[in-house]
Amino acid sequence: MARFLIVPQWQGSSSARAMQLVDGAEAIAGDLPRAACTMIEVPAEAGEDLGTGVRRLSTLRRVRELVEEAVRHAEEPLIVVGGDCGVAAGAVAATAGDDLAVVWMDAHADLNSPESSLSGAFHGMVLRAILGEGPEGLALPAGAVTPARVVLVGTRDLDPAEAAFVEEAGIRMLPTDALDDPAQLVAAVAATGARRIHIHIDLDVLDPSAITGIGFPVPFGADPVALVAALRALREAFPVAGATITEFAPASPADAASDLGTILRLVGALA
Numbered sequence: 277m278a279r280f281l282i283v284p285q286w287q288g289s290s291s292a293r294a295m296q297l298v299d300g301a302e303a304i305a306g307d308l309p310r311a312a313c314t315m316i317e318v319p320a321e322a323g324e325d326l327g328t329g330v331r332r333l334s335t336l337r338r339v340r341e342l343v344e345e346a347v348r349h350a351e352e353p354l355i356v357v358g359g360d361c362g363v364a365a366g367a368v369a370a371t372a373g374d375d376l377a378v379v380w381m382d383a384h385a386d387l388n389s390p391e392s393s394l395s396g397a398f399h400g401m402v403l404r405a406i407l408g409e410g411p412e413g414l415a416l417p418a419g420a421v422t423p424a425r426v427v428l429v430g431t432r433d434l435d436p437a438e439a440a441f442v443e444e445a446g447i448r449m450l451p452t453d454a455l456d457d458p459a460q461l462v463a464a465v466a467a468t469g470a471r472r473i474h475i476h477i478d479l480d481v482l483d484p485s486a487i488t489g490i491g492f493p494v495p496f497g498a499d500p501v502a503l504v505a506a507l508r509a510l511r512e513a514f515p516v517a518g519a520t521i522t523e524f525a526p527a528s529p530a531d532a533a534s535d536l537g538t539i540l541r542l543v544g545a546l547a
């Protein structure tokens with residue numbers, strides 16, 4: 277798998293530094309083979325919430341449509357480079373099926389609903405939308421992905437409403453140190469019954485000591501070497517239907533340069 281879809285979407289983020297997600301997407305793309313990259317034109321305007329409780333919904337909906345279409349018509353699985361985590365909705369919508377599991381590697385669960393979200397930022401609701409709940413045009417059809425086919429990995433900062441949902445829906449959640457034992461991770465994914473996987477990486481799954489360009493750092497994250505080994509183990513065990521790598525928001529070109537080595541190792545483990 278070595279084709280990339282570059283999606284510099286920032287509208288799903290609540291960070292004051294959201295625009296740096298555009299710089300992040302461009303910095304990663306700049307280090308990938310140009311011929312292997314397709315760029316999605318993200319509208320410049322913020323967009324309107326249209327009374328849904330999701331900020332900038334109109335733009336997010338347009339980008340979701342463009343991403344879904346590009347992934348659906350691609351001849352091979354794509355690695356979608358964000359942008360904020362919200363880019364995963366279109367990517368998973370295009371490949372969902374009852375044989376697909378979603379492996380969500382993220383410090384946060386991204387499981388808020390528009391009602392429970394305090395920020396109105398879609399990147400905190402995207403996994404819930406993948407599970408079929410959320411505004412029309414963002415949420416996947418109900419049942420396209422079920423909670424039984426989601427595995428959260430390295431998730432360590434949940435809002436109370438998200439923790440309650442994880443519990444109630446019975447979503448599998450593995451702590452950061454499960455990455456040190458790739459067999460445990462592979463077994464948890466196999467237990468979903470899925471035959472193909474989508475791998476989602478929010479770079480904040482990494483420990484803040486390993487990456488500087490993230491908007492929402494959470495301590496006690498993953499070691500990049502362990503994460504690379506875990507990605508390789510997943511790829512050996514399951515066909516990869518698609519991947520997302522998101523939330524790179526470097527403060528400056530110098531900061532971007534210092535993180536790119538780590539990010540490209542993760543990309544290499546996916547490609």
Ligand SMILES: [Mn+2]
Nearest residue numbers: 361382386478
């Ligand atoms: Mn996320």
